[in-house]
Every structure is written in C-alpha cells, then in structure tokens.
Amino acid sequence: MSYFNNPDGRMVGRGVCCLVVDDYDAMRRVTVNQLRQLGVDQIQTAKNGAEALRLLKGQRFDVVLSDWNMPVMTGLELLQAMREDEALFNIPVILITAEAERTKVEEAIAQGVTSMLLKPYSPKQLMTRLERALQWKPRAPSMPGYGELPAHGGVGGRVKRSRLPGEGAEQRQTILIVDDTQDNLLLLSELFKGEFRVWLAPSGAKALELATADDPPDLVLLDVMMPQLDGFEVARRMREHPVSQTIPIIFVTAMTSADARLKGLDLGAVDFITKPIDPETLKLRVRNFMRYVKLRKDLQAEYDDMVAAAELRADVERITRHDIKAPLAGALGLMQVLLGDDNLGRRQTEHLRLMEESVMQVLNIVNRSSELYKIETGRFELHAVPVPVGDLLRRIAEMDRVTFVEKNLSISVDADVPVGTEMPQALGDTALCYSVFHNLLKNACEAAPVGSKVAIRLRDQNPLCIEIQNTGTVPSTIRGRFFDKYVTLGKKGGSGLGTYSAKCLVQAQGGEIQLAVSDENNTTTVSVFLPRHSP
Incomplete structure (x- = not known):
C-alpha cells in the first residue's frame, strides 16, 4: 500500500501537510512512517499541544493527528484551543488514544473532533480516517449557545453510522x-x-x-x-x-x-x-485474546458511531435553523405591521409585544448558532438592506424594561437627530442587528446595579454610532479580552458568547465594535459602528 486515491484517481497524500503531535518520539516516528507510506510528503511534528499550537499559528496545515494524553497541553486541550481560534477552526483534528472514557470521548465530540483512532490501529484505519478528514466540513462545537450533544449520540438515540471509506461488511476475525x-x-x-x-x-x-x-x-x-x-x-x-x-x-x-x-x-x-x-488450552488462549481484539474493534466502531451521530445532529440542526428563519422573520414582520395599527386595544398591543419578544429571542438563538457558525467558517454572505436602527433600539429597550423590572433600571433611548429630521438607517441585516443589540443591552442590564441607569444613544454620523452605557465597570482582568470567545467573569450561567457573537455579527456587516471603561465615572460604554444607508 503506497497511496490512497480519490475517486478521480488523484493521490490524496501528495501535497497534504500534516502535523503529528505526540510526546513519545517512537510514536511520532511510527505515525510519520505510516503517513509516508500513504504518500503524505509534508509532515511536521510536535511534542505536545502547546508546541503544536505555536506551529499552527505560524504556517498552514491540512490536518492534525494528535495523541490524547500529553504533558503541558493534552490533545483535547489542543482541540479546544483550535476550535476557539477563528484562524484554526477549519482544520480537521484526528485524536489518537489507547484508553478513553466514554464521557471524555463525548467531550471531544462536543469540542468538534473530526475522528477518533483507538490504539493499536492499522495504516488502513489511519488511511480511511485521514481521507475522510480531508473531506470534512467543520461543525459548530456543542458549547453553550450552540446546543448540546445528546448523552448517547444522535437524534433520539443511537444512530448507525455510514461505513468509513474502505470499510466492508463486518467479517470474522x-x-x-x-x-x-x-x-x-x-x-x-x-x-x-x-x-x-x-x-x-x-x-x-x-x-x-x-x-x-x-x-x-x-x-x-x-x-x-x-x-x-x-x-x-x-x-x-x-x-x-x-x-x-x-x-x-x-x-x-x-x-x-x-x-x-x-x-x-x-x-x-x-x-x-x-x-x-494442548488443543483445548490453545483454543481457550486464542479465543480469550481474540475477545479482547474484538472489544477494541467494537470500541473503535462505537467512537465512529458517536462522531457520525454528532455530524448527523449538526446537519439536522443546520437544516432546521435554515428552514425556520424565513417563517420567523415573516411572522415578526406581520406582528410589527399589526403593532402600527392605531385601532388596537391596550391588551392586544401587550400580547403582540410579548409575541414579538418571543419571536425575536428565537431569531437571536438562530443567529447565534447558525449565522455565527457561518461567519466563523468563512461562509457567511451579507445581503444588506436599510435597517431602522432607532425603532429597533426602542423595541429592545421596551422589552428589557419588562425583563429587568425587578432591578428598577432606567433604560433610555436618545438620538442626536434634529427635530423633524428623518431618523438615519444602517445598512446591514435586520435580524443580525437585533441579535447584536439584544445581546449588548441584555449584558449591560445584567451588569448595571439595581436602580441605576442604562443609556442608549444613536449618533447621527457616518458610519452610524450606537452607544450603550451602563453604570459599573468591566473587571480589569477581562477588559482586553471582552469580545473574545467564552470570556466571562462573575456571571452565573454566563456562556461568554454574548459579546463575542455581537463582535462577529457587527464585523460581518462591515462594522466595528469598541469598549470604553471609565473607572473615574464608574461607567462602561460599548460603541457599535455600522455602515450608514444613503437613500
């Protein structure tokens, strides 16, 4: 066996750049030798996850093969660091392990592992997983804000995986x-x-x-x-x-x-x-050992099933999110038309406001899991339209007054627009703008002390500037990482995705976002800059 081929006959190994990560020199050499047998001619090695991460940030790799248990930084920690880095998010990772508890495997799958290989493995097993990895499309890790991986894999229970390339029907040992x-x-x-x-x-x-x-x-x-x-x-x-x-x-x-x-x-x-x-003694010894071999094969098959189930779940969720977004947006538009009817009674208006809030919250979840995923993987396409930012801010503020009524917050919305002048509009995506300001205002209200003020100001400039200011300051330890993924401090149940998703959604619309903290005035201000619509 020299090379493995695509259906078109092209040798996949040629031109593929692999990073092999293992703390044992002998195992690194074994894996490198196996890869060369498969035709892979560009291989680099690292002794642990930290060294691998440095290499990954300095050059391009097509796939990473990493041992699980290593000093300094484990394979699982390397996987997590890669999935949290936008530049490394798309690189497939094959984790190699001799022993792994099911819960640990589930954790690796939740972090977005591409494939698992159980030691000892054959070059053929490595070949099938490497070939599949090179065709792999990244899926969002099952972290807070993305949805959870089911306890036993798949949608509604165990999912039978499709066989890996090169695998035939199960046969006798x-x-x-x-x-x-x-x-x-x-x-x-x-x-x-x-x-x-x-x-x-x-x-x-x-x-x-x-x-x-x-x-x-x-x-x-x-x-x-x-x-x-x-x-x-x-x-x-x-x-x-x-x-x-x-x-x-x-x-x-x-x-x-x-x-x-x-x-x-x-x-x-x-x-x-x-x-x-002694024939009977030999039969027992062989049978006992082959039972162990079968257990290892069954365990590898179970790991493959679990990865396949997670991929199936991710596909189903992506399709569902895509299909649900259009009718939700349509329902939201219809409710907003009804809310503009002066003939509605007070109770009808209140009920419509509650419905509007519920639909917007679902849209926010869809945007954070679907659009954010597309942005992270470089597949998002913006179809910009005029966005009435002022109206959007007022509706969100009105909903948050109800949500945070027990905190007795004063939530104000002001605009630096001359009286009688038409309110300026942004050029972007209405649903994404809603998610941005919903997350930022919610974050400000949660951080603001009881009885304090949260001020929203729309500044009429080009680009448009929307400032959200609350009393209280962001802790100094996280100010430099305020918009980074999973950064949170002191917030019970916080995922650290709110400000990160706001940054991604703003940048996807051609805008910028900034943080300003004044210890002297005891205030935190987040400023969002969006392209201005020119009629």
Whole structure:
C-alpha cells in the first residue's frame, strides 16, 4: 500500500501537510512512517499541544493527528484551543488514544473532533480516517449557545453510522498460522476454521507478505524454528513495518528455554506456547485474546458511531435553523405591521409585544448558532438592506424594561437627530442587528446595579454610532479580552458568547465594535459602528 486515491484517481497524500503531535518520539516516528507510506510528503511534528499550537499559528496545515494524553497541553486541550481560534477552526483534528472514557470521548465530540483512532490501529484505519478528514466540513462545537450533544449520540438515540471509506461488511476475525510443517498447519487450521478466518503460511517470507498486506490478520500464531527466516526474524521485521507492527503474536514452538521465551516477549509476543500443544488450552488462549481484539474493534466502531451521530445532529440542526428563519422573520414582520395599527386595544398591543419578544429571542438563538457558525467558517454572505436602527433600539429597550423590572433600571433611548429630521438607517441585516443589540443591552442590564441607569444613544454620523452605557465597570482582568470567545467573569450561567457573537455579527456587516471603561465615572460604554444607508 503506497497511496490512497480519490475517486478521480488523484493521490490524496501528495501535497497534504500534516502535523503529528505526540510526546513519545517512537510514536511520532511510527505515525510519520505510516503517513509516508500513504504518500503524505509534508509532515511536521510536535511534542505536545502547546508546541503544536505555536506551529499552527505560524504556517498552514491540512490536518492534525494528535495523541490524547500529553504533558503541558493534552490533545483535547489542543482541540479546544483550535476550535476557539477563528484562524484554526477549519482544520480537521484526528485524536489518537489507547484508553478513553466514554464521557471524555463525548467531550471531544462536543469540542468538534473530526475522528477518533483507538490504539493499536492499522495504516488502513489511519488511511480511511485521514481521507475522510480531508473531506470534512467543520461543525459548530456543542458549547453553550450552540446546543448540546445528546448523552448517547444522535437524534433520539443511537444512530448507525455510514461505513468509513474502505470499510466492508463486518467479517470474522483472522488468524495467520505460520509453520513450515504441513501437518502442523492442518492441525491448527482445523482447530480454528469454524470460528475464525484462517490463513496459512508455510514460510517466514509468506508470513511477512500476508502480515503486511492491506488487510492484515488480527493475530499471528508463529512457529520459531523455520528455515531461512525463523520466527524471531519474522517478528522483528513485522515490528519494523507500519502495517504489521501492532499485530499481536503468539509464538508456538518446541523451544522451552527461558532465553527463548524472553527473546520472544522482547519482540512483542503476547504469549509463548510450547509444543506439543494442548488443543483445548490453545483454543481457550486464542479465543480469550481474540475477545479482547474484538472489544477494541467494537470500541473503535462505537467512537465512529458517536462522531457520525454528532455530524448527523449538526446537519439536522443546520437544516432546521435554515428552514425556520424565513417563517420567523415573516411572522415578526406581520406582528410589527399589526403593532402600527392605531385601532388596537391596550391588551392586544401587550400580547403582540410579548409575541414579538418571543419571536425575536428565537431569531437571536438562530443567529447565534447558525449565522455565527457561518461567519466563523468563512461562509457567511451579507445581503444588506436599510435597517431602522432607532425603532429597533426602542423595541429592545421596551422589552428589557419588562425583563429587568425587578432591578428598577432606567433604560433610555436618545438620538442626536434634529427635530423633524428623518431618523438615519444602517445598512446591514435586520435580524443580525437585533441579535447584536439584544445581546449588548441584555449584558449591560445584567451588569448595571439595581436602580441605576442604562443609556442608549444613536449618533447621527457616518458610519452610524450606537452607544450603550451602563453604570459599573468591566473587571480589569477581562477588559482586553471582552469580545473574545467564552470570556466571562462573575456571571452565573454566563456562556461568554454574548459579546463575542455581537463582535462577529457587527464585523460581518462591515462594522466595528469598541469598549470604553471609565473607572473615574464608574461607567462602561460599548460603541457599535455600522455602515450608514444613503437613500
């Protein structure tokens, strides 16, 4: 096996730049060797997640293969850091682990892992996951504001995954029996052929050919005393080849010395059985070990199922959000038309206001999970229209007066516009503007002390400037990171996505956002600048 190909025959490995992260030098070399066997010619390595992160910020990589447990920064911590960085968000990450609790795997999936590989794995398994990773489309991590991953994966329970590229229907496990004596081959094959697939090799050379093929055996029963290539030499060469280096070996030999046993174990044998064999004892030993092999395969399949379920859930959520946004916007527009009817009674108006608030809150959730995701992945397209920012600010302020009535806040909306002059409009997206000002005003009201004032001012300039000021100051420890993702301090249940999403949604409309804190006046002001609509 040299390269893996796309349907069009193009060698995927060529031109692909991989970053291999592992704290063990031997494992880094093994993975690099496997990648080179697949045709990957651009490979860099790192000893831990922190070193990997520095490399990722300095050059382009197509995929990251990272061990899970490492000092300084683990693979999971590296994954989280990448998914929180807009520049690294799109890079697929394959996490490699020997042991992982289900809850940890769920955490990796929630963070947006591309694939999981359970050690030991074959180059074919690596190939299928690497090929899939190169076709991977990033999905939003299941963090606060994005939605939660179900406890057992999928929508409404376990989801059967589609098979990975190169995987066939489930088949029986395979045992390769190696012996230069024909009678021994027949005896051992009769013991196992009813329970496992059995391959026979009458020589060391044939054994190496089968053990290093694209579809290697799950276990090798290896005689030691053979002409030309003895069992020890076969084992040594197997351990040097990326396909066969992790295949378990059981030596079956007439040699009984302690030195022979130690040499076999040093070559990575999992057991050492002396001839003449006891058939029932051998069957039990092989069956017990193959049960362990099957458990590892089942665990890998479960991890694949969990990743596939998360991807399916993300696809369903994206489709649902896309389909729900248009009717919500239509319902909101209809309610706003009705609210302009002077013939409505007070109770009817109040009910419509409550309905309007509910629809706007749902739109805010959709924007934060759908549009923000598109912005982070560079797929958002703005279709700018005139936005009546003044009306929007007044409606949001009116809703927040009700929401924060127990805090007795004074929420005012003013505009630096001469009397009799038409209110200026922004040029952007109405739903995104609602989400921006809903999040910022909510944040200001939550931070403002009881009985204090929150002031909103629309400044008539180009670009338009909207200032939201509240009493109280942002803690100095987070001022420099106020608009960063997941930054929050002292707010119970805070996700740290409100100001981050406001920044992203403003920038997506060609605007800017700024923070100004006055310790002297004990005030915090957030200023939003949006392109001005020119009639």
